[in-house]
Amino acid sequence: MSTDHPTKMVRLAPEGQKRKWDWRAVVVRISFIAVLIILWQLVAMMKIVPSYLFPGPDKVGAVFLEKIQYDLYLLRKTFNADVPFQPPQPSLTISIFKSMGRMGVGYGISVLGGLTLGVLLARSWLLKQTLGTLIMSLQSIPSICWLPFALIWFGIDDKAILAVVILGAMFSMAISTEGAIRNISPIYIKVGKTLGARNLTLAKDILFFAALPELVGGLKVGWTFAWRSLMAAELVRSDSLGVGQLLDSGRQYNDMPLMFVAVFTILAIGVTVDLLLFGTIERAIRRRWGLEK
Amino acid sequence: MEIQFENVSKSFTRKRNDREEHFVALRPTTFTVKSGEFFSIIGPSGCGKSTLLNLLAGLETADEGRVVVDGRPVDHPGADRTVVFQEHGLMPWMTVLRNVEYGLKLKGVPSMERRDRAMKYLRMVHLTRFAGSMPHQLSGGMRQRVAIARALALEPSVLLMDEPFSALDAQTRDLLHDELQRIWAETKTTVVFVTHNIREAAYLSDRILTMTGQPGGIKRIVDVPFPHPRAKSSTELSRFTAELHQEIKEEVDRVAMQELDEDWNPLTSPKRPPRDVIAPGEGI
Numbered sequence: 001m002s003t004d005h006p007t008k009m010v011r012l013a014p015e016g017q018k019r020k021w022d023w024r025a026v027v028v029r030i031s032f033i034a035v036l037i038i039l040w041q042l043v044a045m046m047k048i049v050p051s052y053l054f055p056g057p058d059k060v061g062a063v064f065l066e067k068i069q070y071d072l073y074l075l076r077k078t079f080n081a082d083v084p085f086q087p088p089q090p091s092l093t094i095s096i097f098k099s100m101g102r103m104g105v106g107y108g109i110s111v112l113g114g115l116t117l118g119v120l121l122a123r124s125w126l127l128k129q130t131l132g133t134l135i136m137s138l139q140s141i142p143s144i145c146w147l148p149f150a151l152i153w154f155g156i157d158d159k160a161i162l163a164v165v166i167l168g169a170m171f172s173m174a175i176s177t178e179g180a181i182r183n184i185s186p187i188y189i190k191v192g193k194t195l196g197a198r199n200l201t202l203a204k205d206i207l208f209f210a211a212l213p214e215l216v217g218g219l220k221v222g223w224t225f226a227w228r229s230l231m232a233a234e235l236v237r238s239d240s241l242g243v244g245q246l247l248d249s250g251r252q253y254n255d256m257p258l259m260f261v262a263v264f265t266i267l268a269i270g271v272t273v274d275l276l277l278f279g280t281i282e283r284a285i286r287r288r289w290g291l292e293k
Numbered sequence: 294m295e296i297q298f299e300n301v302s303k304s305f306t307r308k309r310n311d312r313e314e315h316f317v318a319l320r321p322t323t324f325t326v327k328s329g330e331f332f333s334i335i336g337p338s339g340c341g342k343s344t345l346l347n348l349l350a351g352l353e354t355a356d357e358g359r360v361v362v363d364g365r366p367v368d369h370p371g372a373d374r375t376v377v378f379q380e381h382g383l384m385p386w387m388t389v390l391r392n393v394e395y396g397l398k399l400k401g402v403p404s405m406e407r408r409d410r411a412m413k414y415l416r417m418v419h420l421t422r423f424a425g426s427m428p429h430q431l432s433g434g435m436r437q438r439v440a441i442a443r444a445l446a447l448e449p450s451v452l453l454m455d456e457p458f459s460a461l462d463a464q465t466r467d468l469l470h471d472e473l474q475r476i477w478a479e480t481k482t483t484v485v486f487v488t489h490n491i492r493e494a495a496y497l498s499d500r501i502l503t504m505t506g507q508p509g510g511i512k513r514i515v516d517v518p519f520p521h522p523r524a525k526s527s528t529e530l531s532r533f534t535a536e537l538h539q540e541i542k543e544e545v546d547r548v549a550m551q552e553l554d555e556d557w558n559p560l561t562s563p564k565r566p567p568r569d570v571i572a573p574g575e576g577i
Contacts, residue, residue, distance in 0.1 A: 191382035194350055195396035196372035205395075209386045270387070289385040290429020 013219040055257045063257035081086075084156025090241065090249050099230060099243040102158065106165030107226045113170045114222060118177020122174065132178070135171045142227040147236055158240065161233040168229030170220045176218025180211040213285050220278040227273070231266060245270070296326040296349065296451060296485070300358035303344050308450070317508035318344040321358060324502060324511060325452075326485060331477055333486045333494035333501045335537075337545040342487045345457050349485060349560060350376050363450055372396055375444035376453040379460055381436040383428035388444025389415070389439050390424040396447045414442040417476055434465035440473070451483040459490065467525075474522055491541060494526055494533045503540060507546035514538070 037057050051059060054227055071093040076083045123130045145169045150160035192206040234244025243265050244272025250259035286292040316339040334342050347353040348360055352372040359504045360367040360432040362374060375396070383392050393411040402410065415421045418438035423447060428436055437457060444452055457467045477484055488494050494501050497516060503512040517539065523530060546559040 185379045187378060188384065189382075190352055190376070190378065193352065193370040194372075194374070194376045194453075195443070196370075196399040198568040200368075201399065206384065209384065212386070288427065290427055291385075 017089050052254070052256055055260060060257045060260040062262050063255070064264075066263060090246055092246065092261070092265065095241050095243050095246045095262075096269070098241045099234065100269075102161055102165065102230055102242065103226060106162045106230065107169060107223060109162075110166050110169035110222060110226055111219065112171060113166070114218075115177050116174025117170070117174035118218075119181065121174060121178040122181035128178075135174055137176065138167075138173040143225070144232040144236065146169065147233055151237070156237070156239065161230065161237060161240075161242075163230045164233040169226035171221035173218055173227050176221060177215060180214035180218060183214060184210040213282075213289055215292060216278070216282055216285060220274070220282070223278065224270075224271060227270060295328055295361075295363070296483070297361040298322050298324050298345075298358070299346075299361065300354045301345075302357050303341070303350060303353065303355055319348075320508050320510035322511055323358075324514060326483060329481050329483055329487065331484045331497055331499045333488060333498040334425075334504065334573070335488055335491055335494045335501060335541060336504030336509065336512070337506045337548050338489060338550070340504040342489075343455055344505060344509065345408060345504075346376070346453055346485065346487045349451075350453055352375055356523070367377065372400060372447045374453055375447050375449040375452045376382050376455060377437070377440050377444050377457040379456040381428070381433075381440040383436055383443075384438055385428055387428075387552055388424065389420065389426050389428065389431070391442045391448050392428065392439060396443065399448070411442070412493075414446045415439075417445065418442045418472065432463055432465075434469060437461060437469065441473070441476070445480060445482070451485060454484065454486045456488055456490075457486075458493065459488070466493075473497065480520065487498065491537050492534045494521055495530060495537060501537070503537070504544075506544045507551075512544065522549055 041056045043057065044051060044054060044059075048054075070086060070089060072089055073083060073086050074091060074094075117131070117135065121128050121135075129241050146164050147160065150163040154160040154163060188206050188210045189202070192202050195203055230242075231244045234240075234242040235248050239245075243262060246265070247259055247262035250262055256290065281290070300321045300323055301319065302317070302321045304315060304317045306313050306315050308314075318567070335343060336342050341393070344353065349362070349367065350356055351367045351374065354368070377514070381391075384395070387395065390408070390411055393415060394407045397407040397410060407469065412421060415424055418441055419434060420438055420442070423431060423435065423439075428439065432440065458491075459468055459511065461469065470493065473484075486494070486497065498517050499517045501517060502516065505512045517531075517533065519527075519530060549557065549559070
């Protein structure tokens with residue numbers, strides 16, 4: 001091997017260094033949340049509003065623990081029948097799994113459909129004028145408005161919820177995918193062609209990667225749309241398990257702490273996927289592409 | 294690997310003031326570039342220099358006539374005619390090495406040989422240490438060096454350059470002129486070089502094609518009568534450049550007359566510098 005073998009290559013500083021945590025920001029954020037919780041507890045203790053209308057973090061925490069215990073009981077029961085009986089109640093974990101399962105299917109279909117539609121819209125002038133206009137106008141309808149139709153078409157079934165999720169997310173992703181493709185800098189296409197890339201090779205080696213940063217942004221927005229549609233649909237159609245249903249069952253039983261637990265669960269899922277999952281992917285891409293200093 | 298333009302013409306429709314208008318980018322044009330030659334094309338902006346190069350690259354097709362490279366008519370882009378553009382166009386998601394290797398990969402060169410060849414050309418532009426870096430970690434001049442290595446790695450029969458140095462600062466440009474002169478001598482590749490920088494063209498070229506302003510066409514083809522390698526500071530070269538400058542200025546003025554208000558004329562426009570002095574912004 002020659003001395004300039006690429007594995008021994010000198011790398012410039014920013015790529016090699018691990019990104020350091022900004023400890024100051026972390027401390028400030030955590031303190032802020034702690035202060036909020038303390039304030040919440042104080043306000044709840046002042047009893048301006050009765051606690052069944054505005055429970056403090058202590059009551060909400062208690063219900064949360066109760067939920068966890070019930071789920072542990074369910075888990076034990078599945079492996080071992082000799083557990084003391086507990087009366088059935090809506091399970092937090094199963095609700096989360098149910099909702100995420102619907103997201104998996106609904107969002108998955110939306111991504112496939114949205115990417116395909118987006119590519120078609122970017123490639124064909126005729127489709128852009130026809131289908132594109134239709135998609136743009138359908139996109140202006142709040143997705144939950146499709147639920148009554150879906151209920152009649154698909155009946156009281158998960159399909160109705162999925163239809164709402166898909167209609168809520170797919171069109172937005174079709175539009176953002178089209179934009180991502182149209183915004184590809186022509187220089188990459190010119191360079192790719194002159195280096196000998198054609199058609200499919202050009203698409204998979206160059207166009208895809210050139211569009212990737214914007215594409216991921218569109219997928220993220222699509223996820224948000226899908227998630228909101230799902231929550232709306234689950235709230236309205238509260239006869240099958242799900243996080244949205246958990247929230248509504250809290251309302252039906254006048255169980256305000258449960259409603260708080262459900263809302264915090266919705267928040268936690270949103271933050272996890274938005275910031276941790278998509279945020280990490282986006283940052284990794286932006287750093288590799290050099291879009292972020 | 295001669296390049297022949299045989300009666301090649303090209304026109305476009307473009308939008309100006311919200312009106313579609315048909316305009317001729319290139320009048321029927323015929324000329325030949327000899328094998329191994331450093332051939333420059335200069336002219337006022339909008340004269341069709343880049344159109345000419347794109348036709349040769351196969352990125353655009355001629356309305357009439359044909360471009361012939363190595364006896365074969367050009368009908369699509371191909372790895373035998375690689376291009377260095379004004380924008381470096383390095384793929385930001387690939388390392389420097391992968392960028393240089395990419396064309397070879399498309400050609401089906403096996404990975405070890407691909408790497409060796411890419412490294413050979415990175416060595417030629419003095420950037421082997423940065424093979425593992427990402428393009429955004431490099432300076433503008435370094436990126437353009439990589440773009441040159443990438444184009445050369447395919448060992449094309451002709452290297453096309455479309456104002457490759459015009460986005461760089463004067464010092465970097467100077468450095469790259471000397472590098473390009475050396476690389477050209479080393480590889481003996483035919484180079485077709487489009488620029489609006491007259492001194493740059495005079496310094497590097499064997500022959501220079503000057504173009505008329507819109508509609509674009511050949512004004513004349515000038516031999517640069519000095520042996521390589523050249524010294525930038527030589528008086529002969531400066532005098533030669535000044536004369537060419539005058540010739541191009543006539544074209545620039547002619548285009549300006551068409552485009553600007555009637556109260557503009559070349560006599561009232563600020564005086565041009567004396568003949569042997571470097572024109573502002575023209576430092577090569």
